[in-house]
Amino acid sequence: MDTQQTATPKLFIGIDIHKRSWKVHCSSDLFGGKTFSMGPYPEQLQSYVLKHFSGYQVTTAYEAGCCGYHAHRCFISYGWDSLVVNPADIHRKGKERHTKTDRIDAQLIARELKDGRLESIHVPDMEREQLRSLFRRRNDLVKNYRTIKNLIKSQILYLGIEVPPEFDNSHWSHNFRHWLDTLDFKYSGARLALDSRLRHFRFIDQDLRDVSTQLRRQCKTYYKKDYMLLRSIPGIGGIVACGILCELGDLRRFRSLKHLAGYVGIAPGIHQSGDNLRTTGISRRAHRLIRSYFIEASWQAIRTDPVMQMYYRKHQGKNVKSIIVKVARKLLSRTLAVIKTETPYVVGVVE
Template sequence: MKTRITALPKLFIGIDIHKRSWKIHCSTDLFSGKSFTMPPDPEKLREYVQKHFPGHQVSTAYEAGCCGYSAHHSFESFGWKSLVVNPADIQRKGKERYTKTDRIDAQLISRELKDGRLVSIIVPDKKRGELRSLFRRRNELVKDLRRIKSVIKMQLLYYGVKVPPEFDNDHWSHQFRQWVDTQEFLYGTARECLASKMRSFRFIDKELRDVSSHLRAYCRKHFKKDYYLLKSIPGIGGIVAVGIIAELGDLRRFSNLKHLSGYVGLAPVIHQSGANSKSPGMNPRCHRLMRSYFVEAAWQAIRTDPVMQAYYRQHLGKDVKKIIVKVAHKLLSRTLAVIKTETPYEIGVVA
């Protein structure tokens, strides 16, 4: 009697990725396999699989991290199934929680992959991934600009230079910059120190403006429909629209508002046991950057949209932070509805 193969043998590869080396653990649907170290090169892993596991259906998984998605794209080009997983989603049992090595991490990933308990994060395509990198560069520049402003104000305070009341705010007008440039000190070293900081400020400010302009122009050209749909919503300007496109991707992939609000982090944590129920706050597992953007956009929305303003007034008397989160959640609902229906928002229409 001849034995016939009724299904392809399966290979499960768990990878602990680092800059200089990869720790690999290979297991099949029949055997636990083995661990080894190899150079960080997808082609070398492909050669190893073709030599030792020919004819296998290959699945790979590794943790999301600083090495990005280049390995994932390479694995998919080989025809393999590839997952990039959140490290928090990898289950550790018993003593595994207290022992951590690269080999153990690779074994755990392979085991969870084999048991079907891993769920991949949404991996952006190269086009959207590169847009995301530029958007995050802008946020780095925002932090740098905020820091250099604080440094300049600190020096003025240190030398007892009082800022005129008309300039004492977060907006640095050209008149204020000229006023800083004209400050005189007893010795030239202090003057040169302040001038150096102002040169840094002007450089970062110009970089921020240039990057912001490039982001808006790119989205107007390559994501025109979604960009203008998002901008039709009061409170969502060009940069927030770019952030939604870059960080959240195509909102049509979210099945409902609960799914989207959980991803962004505008869904509360709920603990319930019997008759006792409490909400300790917002979900810590979230997209922190976009959550902050939606909260900022909510403040703008209540100034420009009467419907949002009326919704805000309904909750007056409560904690202001909780109210603005409610408004941000409503704004998120509008955002999803506008993209899914592909209909621009009309101010004054209840949604």
């Protein structure tokens, strides 16, 4: 009796991606699968699939990591379905939690993909992704800036030099920098070390200013409408607005405030066992950088916006950290509303 294929066969490919090699597990809807190693080249995987699985409907998945989205974009261009998944979303059972190899990881991804339990993270377009790299470069510079300032102050403290009271704060004025330049040491070694650190400090300071200016200019050029909408909200300055545009992308993609708050991490953690239900504080799963930006922006918002100020005072007397998180969520709600309605915020209008 002749048999005919009535449905397109499906191929599920789980990939554990590394810089020098990939571990690949191929599994179809009819057989368990095969695991093998290959070079880190999407076209090499395409050649393998065309040779051994021609005519299959292909779906691939790999964990988000240092290799970015290049492979994902290549797979899409081949006409395949492709998912980039959060490593925390890959379910491990039993001893899989304590045994980790590249082979096991590829097999787990393929299994979860085949069972339909994986969801892709949001993959930004290339323009926004490359703008994001500029924003992250600025954050690297901010860390280096703080580090070199601490090193300079630690040297002064170590050598027993007292900083004048008018300079003993986090703001480094031109007068304070001049005071550092004119410090007199008994031996030249300390002066040479301080001069080296001051040169490093001035280089980072200037580079940070330049990158910040370029970042704001890029956002105004490519996303001017959304940038100006965000800047209309009290508490959200130029850099915070750039961070939202670069890291969160187009806020219109979020279905609701709950969806956005869960992504940013301004949402409560909940633990329930039987009749015992308790909150575990703020969610541990978060976009930590943007969450910190919203927390900082909230302190500025309560100083400049009467509505936010009134909301903060209504909760005064409680834990300050809990209150500012509430304010941050309200600021997040305001941010989403401004973008979705495309209406600038008006200060002092009660929502």
